[in-house]
């Protein structure tokens with residue numbers, strides 16, 4: 598397993614070791630001991646999520662103000678551009694984002710710690726998106742920052758207007774949003 602740094606020091610790309618043979622492939626999609634050894638992080642995941650989306654669907658930018666979730670995300674079919682934004686006011690990287698292509702081909706995972714907003718857009722015809730979280734879904738604490746907030750100026754690598762949920766169409770700007778201290 599390989600850990601690769603991003604522009605945001607707390608956000609990590611994880612590359613699992615994939616064993617391919619004539620049957621197909623095998624890899625450990627999560628191993629707590631190996632993850633801790635490679636990243637120095639001791640994590641306890643409590644929820645696994647799975648969503649499927651069509652091309653051009655954009656989900657985000659999401660976070661929970663209480664019960665903040667760390668997320669270990671990956672794609673098992675198709676390709677997405679995954680985005681993490683540091684929304685901790687005290688962070689030297691406050692308001693900065695990083696993006697990584699995650700696909701069924703590159704098997705890359707992204708570790709997004711609590712304190713970040715997260716979103717992704719589907720680049721392939723469809724995508725299956727799987728992730729582990731360090732805290733439980735808490736609807737009352739859910740918040741959404743606008744994907745197109747000019748202050749963030751995220752390059753989503755889009756060629757058309759994305760498809761959004763009603764909730765995501767009503768996201769707040771970074772200036773308006775409840776953030777982390």
Ligand SMILES: Cc1cn([C@H]2C[C@H](O)[C@@H](COP(=O)(O)OP(=O)(O)O[C@H]3O[C@@H](C)C(=O)[C@@H](O)[C@H]3O)O2)c(=O)[nH]c1=O
Nearest residue numbers: 646648656657658659660668715716717733734762764
């Ligand atoms: C996120 C979530 C949703 N739900 C339900 C609520 C709702 O009826 C339905 C769809 O929820 P949403 O529209 O919020 O799903 P979605 O837009 O996919 O939300 C997810 O987006 C990505 C970017 C994230 O980072 C996740 O943390 C999560 O916020 O599923 C749960 O039961 N548990 C969960 O953990």
